[in-house]
Amino acid sequence: xxxxxxxxxxxxxxxxxxxxxxxxxxxxxxxxxxxxxxxxxxxxxxxxxxxxxxxxxxxxxxxxxxxxxxxxxxxxxxxxxxxxxxxxxxxxxxxxxxxxxxxxxxxxxxxxxxxxxxxxxxxxxxxxxxxxxxxxxxxxxxxxxxxxxxxxxxxxxxxxxxxxxxxxxxxxxxxxxxxxxxxxxxxxxxxxxxxxxxxxxxxxxxxxxx
Amino acid sequence: xxxxxxxxxxxxxxxxxxxxxxxxxxxxxxxxxxxxxxxxxxxxxxxxxxxxxxxxxxxxxxxxxxxxxxxxxxxxxxxxxxxxxxxxxxxxxxxxxxxxxxxxxxxxxxxxxxxxxxxxxxxxxxxxxxxxxxxxxxxxxxxxxxxxxxxxxxxxxxxxxxxxxxxxxxxxxxxxxxxxxxxxxxxxxxxxxxxxxxxxxxxxxxxxxx
DNA sequence: AGGGAATTCAAGCGACTGTTTGACTTCTCT
DNA sequence: AGAGAAGTCAAACAGTCGCTTGAATTCCCT
Numbered sequence: 001x002x003x004x005x006x007x008x009x010x011x012x013x014x015x016x017x018x019x020x021x022x023x024x025x026x027x028x029x030x031x032x033x034x035x036x037x038x039x040x041x042x043x044x045x046x047x048x049x050x051x052x053x054x055x056x057x058x059x060x061x062x063x064x065x066x067x068x069x070x071x072x073x074x075x076x077x078x079x080x081x082x083x084x085x086x087x088x089x090x091x092x093x094x095x096x097x098x099x100x101x102x103x104x105x106x107x108x109x110x111x112x113x114x115x116x117x118x119x120x121x122x123x124x125x126x127x128x129x130x131x132x133x134x135x136x137x138x139x140x141x142x143x144x145x146x147x148x149x150x151x152x153x154x155x156x157x158x159x160x161x162x163x164x165x166x167x168x169x170x171x172x173x174x175x176x177x178x179x180x181x182x183x184x185x186x187x188x189x190x191x192x193x194x195x196x197x198x199x200x201x202x203x204x205x206x207x208x209x210x
Numbered sequence: 211x212x213x214x215x216x217x218x219x220x221x222x223x224x225x226x227x228x229x230x231x232x233x234x235x236x237x238x239x240x241x242x243x244x245x246x247x248x249x250x251x252x253x254x255x256x257x258x259x260x261x262x263x264x265x266x267x268x269x270x271x272x273x274x275x276x277x278x279x280x281x282x283x284x285x286x287x288x289x290x291x292x293x294x295x296x297x298x299x300x301x302x303x304x305x306x307x308x309x310x311x312x313x314x315x316x317x318x319x320x321x322x323x324x325x326x327x328x329x330x331x332x333x334x335x336x337x338x339x340x341x342x343x344x345x346x347x348x349x350x351x352x353x354x355x356x357x358x359x360x361x362x363x364x365x366x367x368x369x370x371x372x373x374x375x376x377x378x379x380x381x382x383x384x385x386x387x388x389x390x391x392x393x394x395x396x397x398x399x400x401x402x403x404x405x406x407x408x409x410x411x412x413x414x415x416x417x418x419x420x
Numbered sequence: 421a422g423g424g425a426a427t428t429c430a431a432g433c434g435a436c437t438g439t440t441t442g443a444c445t446t447c448t449c450t
Numbered sequence: 451a452g453a454g455a456a457g458t459c460a461a462a463c464a465g466t467c468g469c470t471t472g473a474a475t476t477c478c479c480t
Contacts (some may be wrong), residue, residue, distance in 0.1 A: 035244035
């Protein structure tokens with residue numbers, strides 16, 4: 001019982017910490033790094049302004065933490081989706097797996113959508129010293145290259161990396177731009193039917209298809 | 211002589227107006243709407259802070275003017291590039307024409323790159339009341355649909371519009387994300403050789419190619 | 421019960437935001 | 451030459467920014 005109370009107490013502080021993290025993620029997704037203010041976050045999280053300094057040290061540190069959390073969450077989902085693929089998967093199946101986390105987030109909305117939008121924004125405006133965390137990105141890319149090169153043995157690896165980055169960029173764009181909201185409003189299977197051919201076509205390339 | 215002096219005077223005011231517009235475009239491209247401050251613009255343009263109120267009325271109005279100018283400039287270039295196409299152009303030629311303004315801007319850097327990046331950012335974070343200007347967008351899209359539907363008669367028009375929006379989104383992403391800087395550093399013909407197949411593949415789709 | 425750590429709070433800090441003001445210069449026109 | 455329009459300038463405005471402070475509160479532990 002004593003232990004449980006200690007945990008409750010510890011969780012009380014943790015709870016406002018988490019609310020701050022969530023609020024920051026939500027607002028980062030909406031307006032980007034430059035557009036989020038301290039008071040907006042604290043109001044949204046129903047916390048005092050000084051709670052940010054107390055729990056994170058500074059507003060910048062809170063944003064970094066929110067971004068890092070979002071990045072890990074998204075990359076884990078994407079790595080898992082690709083890892084679950086059959087080793088002999090075709091380009092279309094790969095494209096579908098690659099797009100799955102984003103489509104799921106679009107359909108779900110809320111926190112999941114905020115996570116993916118935050119990730120997409122980081123791809124455009126990376127925070128100050130953001131050289132770390134590139135490792136996980138590269139791992140995700142390596143996994144996909146491995147599967148993709150099985151389907152397209154004629155294309156150089158360097159070229160495959162480029163196409164994967166294009167596909168990822170397209171997904172990021174869809175998450176951020178108004179077109180993403182349109183896709184979220186239609187049935188997921190319809191979105192998949194429209195999006196997967198585009199993604200797969202980009203990965204496969206045209207000149208090879210003749 | 212009197213006339214010339216009058217013009218000179220009139221151009222003196224016009225010149226700081228243009229410098230403000232250029233500086234605003236440059237900074238909008240770099241940091242987005244929320245990240246640009248009045249003093250940063252005026253310092254960059256070597257103008258007084260009140261020059262913004264004088265020439266544009268407000269900081270917001272200056273940003274709107276800079277964005278509108280950039281949008282028109284880019285859309286005109288894109289419409290022209292597509293209009294110059296042969297009526298019987300294939301998907302690859304269309305993709306090349308579609309990508310040309312962006313690739314040109316990437317290679318040129320400076321003002322042209324700022325214009326295209328500003329346009330791309332507007333695609334993600336449209337200014338407050340930005341319902342106008344959608345007309346020119348739609349015109350550009352209609353032109354491309356017309357050419358594309360000649361190459362892909364089996365695909366519904368609604369579907370072609372979706373694919374074109376994806377292609378445009380990808381180009382916008384390349385203009386903004388770090389990968390764009392990498393592309394700008396390599397020879398343009400190499401970029402074209404890598405990018406056009408991806409774009410064409412996306413437009414053509416995969417499931418149709420079998 | 422009560423010392424002490426953890427957390428929350430209202431209030432205020434200096435720095436910066438966009439905007440306004442009124443004097444000042446520059447040039448036009450008669 | 452001189453009235454007046456057009457443009458520029460330094461200075462100050464109220465408001466918001468991120469951050470800090472010191473007291474008050476909440477809860478753990480002995």
